[in-house]
Amino acid sequence: MKKWAFVSDFDGTISKKDFYHLVMEKYFHEGEALYTKWKAGEMKDIDFLSTVFSSIHQDETQIIEDIHSLEIDEHVTAFIRKVQAQGGDFYILSAGTDYYIHHILQKYGITDVKVFSNEGYYMEKNVHMKIDPDHPHYSERYGIDKSTVISELKEEYEMIYFAGDSEPDSHPAEVADVTFAMEALQGILEERGTPFIKVNDFYDIDRHLTEREVLK
Helix, strand or coil, X not given: CEEEEEEECCCCCCECCCHHHHHHHHCCCCHHHHHHHHHCCCCCHHHHHHHXXXXXXXXHHHHHHHHHXXXXXXXXXXXXXXXXXXXXXXXXXXXXXXXXXHHHHHHCCCCCCEEEEEEEEEECCEEEEECCCCCCCEECCCEECXXXXXXXXXXXXXXXXXXXXXXXXXXXXXXXXXXXXXXXXXXXXXXXXXXXXXXXXXXXXXXHHHHCCCXX
C-alpha cells in the first residue's frame, strides 16, 4: 500500500473561477435562470453543466483561448511538484469535464497528475460530455461519484488528503482522511458536522502539511 495522496477538486479550488461561470459571462447570459433553478435543486448538476457547455458556439481555438484565460491558484503548480517530489501522488477529482482540465495542465506544464472527471470533447463549436451510466464512478446527479473515487483510492493509500470548495465536494469530504475546505464548502461541512480544516488557498494547505511534517 502506498503512503499518501492528495486529491483536489478543480473548479474554484485549483482554478479561481468555475469554467461554467466564464462561459455564462461570455456566451450564455440566459444561463442565469438555469443557474437559479440548479441552485434551488430543481436541476441536476450534470444537466446544468451540459446545457452551459453546449451553449458556447465558438471555434475550438477560441474555446482553448478562453480555457487558458482561467486563473489558477498561484501556489498550486509548486505544491503539486512538492507533493510528487516528497512521496505523494496528486490527483484531480472534478464533476466538471476533463476537457478543459487537461488544457490547463498542459498550459502550466503539470505532469503525472491523473484526472478523474466527466469525459469531455469538442464537437460542432461546443464542449460536450460523454456520460456512461455503466461506468463504476457514475453518478446520476454529478456524472461522476466523487465519494466512490475517494473510496477506491483509500484501498491504495494509507492516507488521503482532499481539497474542495463547494457542495459536490461535501460527499468525498466524508470519505477522505483529511479535508481542506475553501469557500462555501466550509459552511456545508460545518452544518453536517463533517471534520475539515479551513483554508483559503494552496499556500494554507502547504503550511498545514508542513506543520504536520507530511511535507518538508
